[in-house]
Amino acid sequence: MDLSLFLDSLGPIALGAITGTIPLALVSFAFGLVLAVVVALARMSPSRWLRWPARAFISVIRGTPLLVQLFVIFYGLPNLGWTLDAWPSAVIAFTLNVGGYGAETIRAAILSVPRGQWEAAFMIGLGRRQTLTRVILPQAARVSVPPLSNTFISLVKDTSLASMIMVTELFREAQKIAAFTQEFLALYIEAALVYWLICLVLSAAQSRIETRLERHVA
Amino acid sequence: MSLKTTPAVRLEGVRLSFGPTPVLDGVSLTVAEGEVLVLLGASGSGKTTLLRVLAGLEWPSAGRIRIEDVEVDAATTPPRRGRDALRSRTAMVFQQHNLFPHRTVLGNVIEGPVSVQRRSRADAEQEARRLLDRVGLGERADAYPAELSGGQQQRVGIVRALALHPRVLLFDEPTSSLDPELVGEVLTVMSELAAEGWTMIVVTHELGFARAVADSIAFLDGGTIVEHAPSADFFAAPRTDRARRFLARLDGGFHP
Ligand SMILES: Nc1ncnc2c1ncn2[C@@H]1O[C@H](COP(=O)(O)OP(=O)(O)OP(=O)(O)O)[C@@H](O)[C@H]1O
Ligand SMILES: [Mg+2]
Numbered sequence: 460m461d462l463s464l465f466l467d468s469l470g471p472i473a474l475g476a477i478t479g480t481i482p483l484a485l486v487s488f489a490f491g492l493v494l495a496v497v498v499a500l501a502r503m504s505p506s507r508w509l510r511w512p513a514r515a516f517i518s519v520i521r522g523t524p525l526l527v528q529l530f531v532i533f534y535g536l537p538n539l540g541w542t543l544d545a546w547p548s549a550v551i552a553f554t555l556n557v558g559g560y561g562a563e564t565i566r567a568a569i570l571s572v573p574r575g576q577w578e579a580a581f582m583i584g585l586g587r588r589q590t591l592t593r594v595i596l597p598q599a600a601r602v603s604v605p606p607l608s609n610t611f612i613s614l615v616k617d618t619s620l621a622s623m624i625m626v627t628e629l630f631r632e633a634q635k636i637a638a639f640t641q642e643f644l645a646l647y648i649e650a651a652l653v654y655w656l657i658c659l660v661l662s663a664a665q666s667r668i669e670t671r672l673e674r675h676v677a
Numbered sequence: 678m679s680l681k682t683t684p685a686v687r688l689e690g691v692r693l694s695f696g697p698t699p700v701l702d703g704v705s706l707t708v709a710e711g712e713v714l715v716l717l718g719a720s721g722s723g724k725t726t727l728l729r730v731l732a733g734l735e736w737p738s739a740g741r742i743r744i745e746d747v748e749v750d751a752a753t754t755p756p757r758r759g760r761d762a763l764r765s766r767t768a769m770v771f772q773q774h775n776l777f778p779h780r781t782v783l784g785n786v787i788e789g790p791v792s793v794q795r796r797s798r799a800d801a802e803q804e805a806r807r808l809l810d811r812v813g814l815g816e817r818a819d820a821y822p823a824e825l826s827g828g829q830q831q832r833v834g835i836v837r838a839l840a841l842h843p844r845v846l847l848f849d850e851p852t853s854s855l856d857p858e859l860v861g862e863v864l865t866v867m868s869e870l871a872a873e874g875w876t877m878i879v880v881t882h883e884l885g886f887a888r889a890v891a892d893s894i895a896f897l898d899g900g901t902i903v904e905h906a907p908s909a910d911f912f913a914a915p916r917t918d919r920a921r922r923f924l925a926r927l928d929g930g931f932h933p
Contacts, residue, residue, distance in 0.1 A: 581734065585793060593792065675779060
């Protein structure tokens with residue numbers, strides 16, 4: 460394998476990661492988390508008019524391939540007259556995906572908070588919203604860091620699917636250079652190494668967050 | 678005892694079932710202002726459930742409850758509003774303290790006063806520190822619950838309840854999950870509150886405490902109060918067989 464090819468292509472690939480993969484993952488994850496909390500709460504609502512759509516949403520997101528979701532949004536919606544650019548299409552697809560998977564994680568985390576915490580919150584007079592934001596979600600957050608980190612790491616890797624709708628990101632850059640140089644093995648291994656590096660950094664960050672959050676727990 | 682005549686709490690015909698079995702089967706009871714009532718009864722007799730009704734955590738299927746100036750009727754009061762009314766006049770000390778693990782001791786105590794009662798933080802903190810001082814925890818205001826012993830946690834639970842300025846304090850076996858050597862420090866605080874004139878309803882199996890501190894005893898069996906008497910009378914001569922056997926078992930310990 461040609462070392463200079465490896466080094467020459469590292470620039471465009473890293474740029475693809477910095478301007479494509481990483482912002483795409485961060486933005487989608489941030490929106491996705493908000494969506495996940497909303498869906499989790501709807502899923503646990505006493506009203507079936509909230510519960511039922513939430514369940515259906517989770518089921519569809521988890522039961523269909525992400526690539527198909529991406530194609531429906533980018534290639535499919537224009538048939539209804541809704542044409543979206545590649546970037547927003549990717550953000551929407553990944554946000555919905557994190558929302559669907561994250562909702563189940565957050566629901567499990569909320570259910571793991573002991574009932575006594577709800578009762579103590581009621582006792583001191585907190586309403587439902589305050590109980591959630593001040594008592595339950597902070598404790599659920601601690602429990603959900605490991606599974607949500609996994610979701611985020613999966614998301615970083617899944618953003619490579621955005622190359623299929625022509626979003627300029629890490630993998631698309633590697634594909635372009637590979638097509639031009641015909642050095643498929645070298646470039647795809649290089650792309651894999653860059654993904655791996657990003658995930659290593661994320662795993663380290665996860666451990667630090669977990670240690671911080673475990674501080675006050677017996 | 679003779680001066681304590683204004684009823685602070687009155688229950689009439691309170692009923693509640695989980696599924697087909699009645700857990701509270703027509704409970705009627707009055708507690709005078711400043712009175713310390715100890716609820717005794719075998720496991721499953723409904724003691725915790727009765728406290729939870731008074732705390733607004735459960736809503737009865739029938740009956741009327743008055744706590745000082747609020748009155749609710751299971752038949753006519755909307756459950757939400759009724760539970761909230763009861764909650765606003767009571768404060769509960771739980772068996773498993775239920776402190777918020779992500780908040781400091783001080784944070785636990787001022788949460789209700791600041792977030793709900795909208796008192797100023799400075800004011801709430803000042804009172805919290807004074808109360809913590811009184812139960813011997815002035816130095817631990819910035820600790821987290823997990824850093825405290827069981828007895829200290831339970832004393833924080835008591836201070837959190839006091840900081841709400843309730844009319845009635847409810848205690849559900851506050852010492853039953855503590856190591857024996859930690860029980861005394863919690864009971865001491867409770868005796869002091871009793872001496873200060875708090876109206877208290879206490880579920881406990883600590884008969885020494887009941888004898889020394891309670892003004893009256895209510896003995897529950899199968900969801901009804903089968904005996905309600907001044908503490909001295911109850912311990913000297915329980916009128917019902919059930920109560921006699923219950924006391925013998927608790928007092929005498931092991932009976933093969
Ligand atoms: N949420 C619930 N759902 C169903 N049954 C319940 C519930 N809470 C209590 N019960 C039942 O109601 C009965 C009375 O329970 P309660 O906790 O009030 O008894 P207790 O007198 O406090 O007993 P213990 O001394 O064991 O604490 C028990 O048979 C219990 O199993
Ligand atoms: Mg009980």
